Each structure stands twice: as structure tokens, then as C-alpha cells.
Amino acid sequence: MAATMKDVAKLAGTSTATVSKVLNGSYAISEPTADRVRQAMEELNYHPNAAARNFAKQSTRCVVFLAELGENTGFSNPHMFEIVRGLEHALSEKAYSLIIKNIDAAGACAYIEQTMGTKAADGFVIHASVISEELDELIYKESIPHLVIGMPHFTNHFCWIDIDNRLAGEMAARYLFQRGYQALAFVAGEDKDEISRHRLEGVLSVLQQHDVILPHAYLRNGVSECDSGYQMTKEILKADRRPDAMICANNYIAYGCVLALRDSGLVIPHDVGVITFDDYPFSQILSPRLTVIGIDVYDVGVQAGKQMIQKIRKPNLYIQSYITMPTLIERESTI
Amino acid sequence: MAATMKDVAKLAGTSTATVSKVLNGSYAISEPTADRVRQAMEELNYHPNAAARNFAKQSTRCVVFLAELGENTGFSNPHMFEIVRGLEHALSEKAYSLIIKNIDAAGACAYIEQTMGTKAADGFVIHASVISEELDELIYKESIPHLVIGMPHFTNHFCWIDIDNRLAGEMAARYLFQRGYQALAFVAGEDKDEISRHRLEGVLSVLQQHDVILPHAYLRNGVSECDSGYQMTKEILKADRRPDAMICANNYIAYGCVLALRDSGLVIPHDVGVITFDDYPFSQILSPRLTVIGIDVYDVGVQAGKQMIQKIRKPNLYIQSYITMPTLIERESTI
DNA sequence: TTGAAAGCGCTAACAT
DNA sequence: ATGTTAGCGCTTTCAA
Numbered sequence: 001m002a003a004t005m006k007d008v009a010k011l012a013g014t015s016t017a018t019v020s021k022v023l024n025g026s027y028a029i030s031e032p033t034a035d036r037v038r039q040a041m042e043e044l045n046y047h048p049n050a051a052a053r054n055f056a057k058q059s060t061r062c063v064v065f066l067a068e069l070g071e072n073t074g075f076s077n078p079h080m081f082e083i084v085r086g087l088e089h090a091l092s093e094k095a096y097s098l099i100i101k102n103i104d105a106a107g108a109c110a111y112i113e114q115t116m117g118t119k120a121a122d123g124f125v126i127h128a129s130v131i132s133e134e135l136d137e138l139i140y141k142e143s144i145p146h147l148v149i150g151m152p153h154f155t156n157h158f159c160w161i162d163i164d165n166r167l168a169g170e171m172a173a174r175y176l177f178q179r180g181y182q183a184l185a186f187v188a189g190e191d192k193d194e195i196s197r198h199r200l201e202g203v204l205s206v207l208q209q210h211d212v213i214l215p216h217a218y219l220r221n222g223v224s225e226c227d228s229g230y231q232m233t234k235e236i237l238k239a240d241r242r243p244d245a246m247i248c249a250n251n252y253i254a255y256g257c258v259l260a261l262r263d264s265g266l267v268i269p270h271d272v273g274v275i276t277f278d279d280y281p282f283s284q285i286l287s288p289r290l291t292v293i294g295i296d297v298y299d300v301g302v303q304a305g306k307q308m309i310q311k312i313r314k315p316n317l318y319i320q321s322y323i324t325m326p327t328l329i330e331r332e333s334t335i
Numbered sequence: 336m337a338a339t340m341k342d343v344a345k346l347a348g349t350s351t352a353t354v355s356k357v358l359n360g361s362y363a364i365s366e367p368t369a370d371r372v373r374q375a376m377e378e379l380n381y382h383p384n385a386a387a388r389n390f391a392k393q394s395t396r397c398v399v400f401l402a403e404l405g406e407n408t409g410f411s412n413p414h415m416f417e418i419v420r421g422l423e424h425a426l427s428e429k430a431y432s433l434i435i436k437n438i439d440a441a442g443a444c445a446y447i448e449q450t451m452g453t454k455a456a457d458g459f460v461i462h463a464s465v466i467s468e469e470l471d472e473l474i475y476k477e478s479i480p481h482l483v484i485g486m487p488h489f490t491n492h493f494c495w496i497d498i499d500n501r502l503a504g505e506m507a508a509r510y511l512f513q514r515g516y517q518a519l520a521f522v523a524g525e526d527k528d529e530i531s532r533h534r535l536e537g538v539l540s541v542l543q544q545h546d547v548i549l550p551h552a553y554l555r556n557g558v559s560e561c562d563s564g565y566q567m568t569k570e571i572l573k574a575d576r577r578p579d580a581m582i583c584a585n586n587y588i589a590y591g592c593v594l595a596l597r598d599s600g601l602v603i604p605h606d607v608g609v610i611t612f613d614d615y616p617f618s619q620i621l622s623p624r625l626t627v628i629g630i631d632v633y634d635v636g637v638q639a640g641k642q643m644i645q646k647i648r649k650p651n652l653y654i655q656s657y658i659t660m661p662t663l664i665e666r667e668s669t670i
Numbered sequence: 671t672t673g674a675a676a677g678c679g680c681t682a683a684c685a686t
Numbered sequence: 687a688t689g690t691t692a693g694c695g696c697t698t699t700c701a702a
Contacts, residue, residue, distance in 0.1 A: 021681095024681085049679050052679035054680095056682085
């Protein structure tokens with residue numbers, strides 16, 4: 001049986017209260033006593049029992065990350081994992097543990113209610129994929145420490161943190177102009193793909209500032225797949241005057257775009273520049289290595305973790321939103 | 336303040352012991368009493384406090400997954416995340432929580448000792464990337480419930496679970512022969528890349544069975560990158576007689592291989608078949624969609640989770656190893 | 671079938 | 687500066 005505080009107290013010739021005090025650094029304890037206690041701990045190889053401690057303090061030092069983790073999430077949505085890494089980092093630093101929970105929107109409410117009810121966690125970081133109005137209500141009513149990753153698409157009381165895809169689009173366009181490209185085309189995802197749409201919006205706003213419009217022939221909608229990116233690019237290349245830069249809504253599309261350009265005998269980045277979003281490892285592995293507007297998703301996780309801890313400490317804290325900045329990563333697909 | 340067992344007992348007109356008993360289903364309680372208790376719980380919206388419960392039972396119902404989570408692990412090593420998903424699934428089923436901890440081999444020992452000492456977790460699932468002889472000793476000495484994912488490369492007392500890459504190599508070669516391919520080439524990773532080497536070994540053993548040897552010209556070592564795969568393939572194609580099937584050590588290499596074949600005017604799968612390992616989502620997105628020897632890593636996680644729970648319940652249980660089977664996934668890169 | 675009571679190991683208010 | 691003591695909420699043994 002492991003040594004308990006009582007054992008330490010006995011050996012040090014003090015009370016458990018004193019031991020507790022030197023353990024927690026609070027209150028004033030004379031150096032000699034403290035030393036004796038520490039010595040006793042050492043001797044008994046004493047480790048305070050976390051469960052007992054948390055129980056007495058009514059805390060768990062656990063935060064749970066709720067998300068819908070589908071098949072191959074790690075690969076198809078690497079951001080998810082980067083967020084987890086960032087979270088883990090921030091929480092670990094403050095001696096919190098990160099619990100991962102795979103759940104869908106339907107189950108999230110019950111899970112949180114249950115977990116909160118049994119006091120099995122101190123707070124929740126919730127991926128936007130599992131929020132619902134019902135959840136909003138629960139969290140608001142019970143004032144549950146939380147943080148949503150991703151902007152909710154309905155009126156809500158959530159605290160959330162997100163990425164600015166519109167701004168990323170602006171940055172892409174602005175960068176291309178700056179590099180001397182003049183005729184920009186946008187290879188988009190589905191019309192209902194919000195990320196793609198926001199990126200396009202950003203691009204358009206920059207075009208407007210430059211007093212140019214995006215010709216119909218320079219915009220195609222497809223799906224987030226290589227084949228689709230290939231097709232769209234081929235179509236765009238049929239335009240009377242060929243664009244000199246392609247902005248691809250995402251990596252999958254970009255890959256098809258690159259293949260189509262190659263097949264058309266065009267040289268990247270001299271004939272045509274290519275830029276896309278998100279620094280997926282593949283954008284570095286494919287050749288040419290793609291210039292990208294990246295987002296430090298890891299940092300989103302770190303921020304979320306820090307905010308989370310704040311909110312656990314001060315439940316009345318209310319930060320509605322926080323947006324992280326994209327950054328440009330220049331590589332070989334642009335001049 | 337949330338209702339406690341005392342409140343329930345008072346309302347139901349029983350003792351807390353009785354409440355506890357109906358809660359745990361154990362012991363005999365008369366139906367009428369049990370009903371009264373349940374009713375009281377309902378009425379008070381009572382949730383047993385997990386911390387108190389675990390504290391009294393001296394358990395945490397937490398398992399931690401230890402691994403070195405580098406940048407972009409989600410993408411570069413999607414298996415890691417799939418394992419996490421499988422683990423989470425198996426643990427959730429038995430009401431265990433999964434804690435994620437990012438740590439390196441140097442820190443693992445201290446972390447486990449500390450976590451075990453403070454009784455903050457019931458068991459550990461440890462990725463092979465963070466094991467050490469020191470850890471082996473600690474775990475053995477303290478008989479800590481654990482399970483290592485990946486075969487240790489030194490004499491040890493660990494319980495571990497792994498994947499059979501050698502067998503996967505065999506399956507790839509056997510399949511190609513069966514489909515009528517006759518001249519197989521192997522596009523390998525680094526010489527020290529164990530996974531690549533094991534796959535190659537499997538291939539060689541099948542070749543041997545067919546009384547054929549792998550010509551020098553049909554084997555190249557490189558690195559796990561597209562460019563390298565491209566180069567190696569180009570070199571292999573210089574052989575006097577060109578191979579009719581390429582076995583690529585992994586997806587990255589396979590991607591380069593496909594590009595090189597295209598550039599050489601060869602048609603996949605008719606002129607040359609291509610097969611690789613691991614069903615990365617990219618193997619489905621690239622065109623042609625790659626035939627692959629896949630491994631159900633998710634299932635490895637599930638098994639690990641189940642084993643873990645077994646070991647927590649019966650610490651003396653000793654399962655040294657367990658190996659999962661690869662499966663063939665036929666797609667467009669082979670006939 | 672039920673209840674009383676002694677923990678589980680630590681914290682913190684209060685007293686000294 | 688240190689000790690006393692009453693919890694924290696639940697489990698479980700033992701007695702009734």
C-alpha cells in the first residue's frame with residue numbers, strides 16, 4: 001500500500017494539515033518543519049493521491065474534447081488532430097488532462113449533462129460539428145465551462161474560436177497580385193462548402209479593390225477531389241485568355257489542378273502559379289511543393305486550451321469569439 | 336448544489352447504504368424499496384458523483400494513451416489517430432475515459448510513475464515510440480496495467496500488440512502473381528525503415544516459393560517521399576526488361592511511382608500494375624485509385640482497449656502479443 | 671432486507 | 687506556526 005499523508009505526518013511528527021500545507025505551498029510553515037515533512041515524503045516515496053485530492057477540492061482537472069471522429073479523421077481532417085495536440089499541450093502545462101470523446105450532435109447533450117452531473121470533468125472543448133441549439137441551451141442554463149471550436153451557424157450563447165477563411169482568401173489574392181500575377185482563376189469546391197465559399201469571397205473582395213472582376217470562365221465549382229480539380233482546371237484552361245494563376249479552394253482540388261496543368265504542358269510556376277489553403281503535409285510532398293495560405297491550427301488548440309482553463313477558474317468569464325490569423329507559406333508553385 | 340445520496344436517502348426514507356445498493360445493483364433490495372429509491376433519484380435529478388465514487392472504489396476509470404505526437408501526426412501518421420479512435424470506442428463502451436498524453440521516451444517513465452503514484456489513471460496504452468528498457472523495468476516491477484502498441488525491439492516484459500508487415504508483403508506478392516503479373520519490382524523506403532523492410536521480406540519469401548529471384552535492377556531504396564518514389568521508378572524502368580508490377584513500400588512512394596509511370600507513357604494497370612500498403616485516404620483520392628494491402632488499425636485500437644480493460648480487472652493477466660491480419664483492397668491500379 | 675458506521679486520502683476553516 | 691476537526695459523497699462490512 002502506498003504511503004498516505006497520515007504516514008508522512010507521523011514520520012515527520014506533525015499533523016496531516018501541516019503536510020497538506022507544505023504540499024500546497026499555501027499558508028505559512030516554518031522552514032524546519034517544512035523540511036522535516038519533505039524529508040518524510042522523500043523517505044516514504046510519498047505521492048499525494050490525485051483522486052482524494054480532487055475529490056476534496058471538488059475538481060477533476062480533466063477537460064474533455066468532444067467531436068465527431070469519423071473514419072480516417074486523422075487523415076481527411078488533420079486539423080482535428082492538430083487541435084488535439086495544441087489542446088493537450090496547453091492543458092498539460094497546467095496539469096490538466098485531456099479526455100477524448102467521440103460523439104455525434106445527437107449524443108453530445110446527454111453526454112455533457114451526464115458528465116457534468118457526475119462531476120467527471122471540469123470543462124468541455126466542443127468541436128462545432130457536434131453543437132446544437134439544445135446544447136446551447138443546456139450550456140447556457142447550467143453555465144457549463146466550455147469552448148466551441150468553429151463558429152456556430154445559429155444565434156447562440158456559446159463561446160467559440162475560429163479561423164478566418166475569408167481573410168485567407170484575401171491574402172492569397174493579394175499575394176498573387178503582388179508577385180505580378182494578373183489573371184487569377186478560382187477552382188472552387190461545392191457551392192455549399194462554406195470554407196471554399198469564404199475563401200472565394202476573400203479573393204473577390206481583393207479583386208474588387210483592384211478594379212477587376214472575375215470572368216465567369218475563371219470560376220468553377222466542383223467537389224473536393226483530385227479528379228474534380230483536374231476537370232475544373234481543364235475547363236478553365238479553355239478560356240480565350242488563359243489565367244496566369246490558379247487559386248485552389250483546397251489541397252485535394254489543388255492536386256488535380258497541378259496534374260491538369262502538367263498534362264497541358266504548362267510549367268508551374270512560370271506559365272501558371274498555383275496557390276491553395278492549409279498546409280497539409282501533402283502540399284510539401286507533392287511536386288512542385290505548393291505555396292499555401294496556412295493556418296496554425298495547433299495554435300488554435302493551444303488558445304482553446306488556455307481559454308478553457310480561464311473559464312474553469314472564472315466561470316463568469318465571457319469571451320464570445322477569437323479568430324486566428326492565416327499566414328503565407330511560399331513554396332515552389334508561385335514565382 | 337446538486338443532490339447527493341443523502342438527499343435521495345432522506346426522500347426515499349432509507350439509508351444511504353440502501354441507495355448505494357440499488358445504484359450498484361448488487362445485494363438484495365426489495366422491489367418496493369428499490370422503486371422508492373429510484374423514484375427519489377428521478378425526482379431530485381440525482382447523478383452520483385463520479386469523483387466520490389471512484390475515490391471510494393479506488394479506481395479512476397481512466398486509461399491514458401501515451402505517444403509522441405509530432406507535428407502533423409494526424410496526417411503523416413494517420414494510424415495513430417485511428418488507433419485512438421479504436422481505443423476510445425472500446426473504452427467508452429465500458430465507461431472508461433481515454434486521456435491523451437503527448438510525451439517522449441525520456442519523459443514517459445516519470446509520467447507513468449507519477450500518474451500511477453497519484454493514482455490518476457488505471458492503466459496505460461503506450462505507443463512503441465516511447466518505450467525504453469527503463470520503462471520496461473518500472474512497469475514490470477510495479478506490475479502496472481499496460482499495453483504497448485508496436486513490437487518492442489529489445490528483450491522485455493511488455494504486453495504488446497502489433498501489425499504483421501511481413502505478412503502484408505506476402506499478400507501483395509501473392510496477389511500480383513495470382514492476377515497474372517510476373518515480373519515484380521519493389522520500390523523501397525530507407526534501408527533502416529523497418530516497415531518497408533518487413534514488407535520486402537514478405538515479398539521475397541513469396542518470390543522464393545515461386546522459384547524466382549528479384550533482379551537487382553528491380554529493387555531500389557529511397558526515402559518516403561513522392562520525389563524519391565518517382566526517381567526510383569524511373570531507374571527501375573531502365574532495366575532491360577521492364578517489370579509488369581510495382582510494389583511500393585508505402586503511399587508516398589507509390590504516388591511518385593504513379594507519376595513516373597504516367598510520364599513514361601505507361602498505362603496502369605495494363606502495362607504495369609501498382610500496389611502499395613495501408614489504406615490512406617489518398618490512395619482513394621489519387622487516380623488511379625490504388626490497390627492496397629490494408630490493415631484495420633482502428634481494430635488494433637479496439638483490441639488494445641479491450642485488452643487494457645482486461646488487464647485492469649485482472650492485473651496478473653499476461654498476454655504477450657497479438658497480431659492483426661492485413662486485408663486486400665482491390666482498386667484500379669491492378670488488373 | 672436494511673441500516674449504522676467506518677473508511678477512502680486530502681483540504682480548509684477554525685482554534686490554539 | 688501548527689493542530690483539530692469536520693467535511694467531500696460514496697462504498698462496504700458487519701450487525702440487526
